[in-house]
Amino acid sequence: MEGLKLIPVLLPISQWRQRPCLLPRLVCGGALRHDGAVKILVAITGASGALYAQRLLDNLNPHEHQIHVVLSNYAQQVVATELPGGLRLPEGVKPYGLKSMNVPFASGSNPPDAMVIIPCTMGTMGRIAHGYSEDVLQRAADVVLKEKRKLILVPRETPLNLIHVKNMELLLLAGATLIPANPSFYAGASTIVELVDTVVARVLDHIGLPNQLAPRWAEEQD
Numbered sequence: 001m002e003g004l005k006l007i008p009v010l011l012p013i014s015q016w017r018q019r020p021c022l023l024p025r026l027v028c029g030g031a032l033r034h035d036g037a038v039k040i041l042v043a044i045t046g047a048s049g050a051l052y053a054q055r056l057l058d059n060l061n062p063h064e065h066q067i068h069v070v071l072s073n074y075a076q077q078v079v080a081t082e083l084p085g086g087l088r089l090p091e092g093v094k095p096y097g098l099k100s101m102n103v104p105f106a107s108g109s110n111p112p113d114a115m116v117i118i119p120c121t122m123g124t125m126g127r128i129a130h131g132y133s134e135d136v137l138q139r140a141a142d143v144v145l146k147e148k149r150k151l152i153l154v155p156r157e158t159p160l161n162l163i164h165v166k167n168m169e170l171l172l173l174a175g176a177t178l179i180p181a182n183p184s185f186y187a188g189a190s191t192i193v194e195l196v197d198t199v200v201a202r203v204l205d206h207i208g209l210p211n212q213l214a215p216r217w218a219e220e221q222d
């Protein structure tokens, strides 16, 4: 975590624009804790789009769920380039380094219910697709797949080559969910954050966290 600026912030509860998780067992396929909390690992890699990770963190409630964060080495470089002021970690979110496997998500005996790699580089995607488990991030993804929990990748690259596409195919066959960092425009987003949120909303949907982060198609507005 050297050189990375992590700013703990506590957002007022009114800013958590999500309702409680209603279906964690159904959607995450994981062990439902008595209080309905789910364990979510947010992994950030060195693809462009650090704002996607920031907005996901801004919309996960660490007072309701266990939120863990891990960054690849290159993520730190991209965060420094793309997020003025650095990555803001809401209070209660736990950051981990890449090296030590002594973390609460590197073993099948204690996997997260959901892991989101956001944004996800082609490099990390390829290493996961081929079973590398050289660091905590890759190992956690391997664990999540083998334990049949929810692995969501938000890949960012353009254009794609055949290797990227084949790796995506492998990951889909292994049970991962791919939510490309492709914003939608039909809801009339007028800011970058609103565009980014059209992707983050889909990520929250697939974790199983009901949210109103972005307008939905053909939804009645209040």
Ligand SMILES: Cc1cc2nc3c(=O)[nH]c(=O)nc-3n(C[C@H](O)[C@H](O)[C@H](O)COP(=O)(O)O)c2cc1C
Binding pocket: 044, 045, 046, 047, 048, 072, 073, 074, 075, 077, 078, 081, 120, 121, 122, 123, 124, 125, 156, 157
């Ligand atoms: C500013 C910047 C933007 C980058 N954007 C992307 C990207 O969108 N997609 C990608 O696959 N790699 C991107 N890269 C390259 C990756 O950071 C590089 O391949 C790195 O080795 C990935 O390591 P990681 O997967 O461990 O994070 C970018 C690099 C920099 C410095």
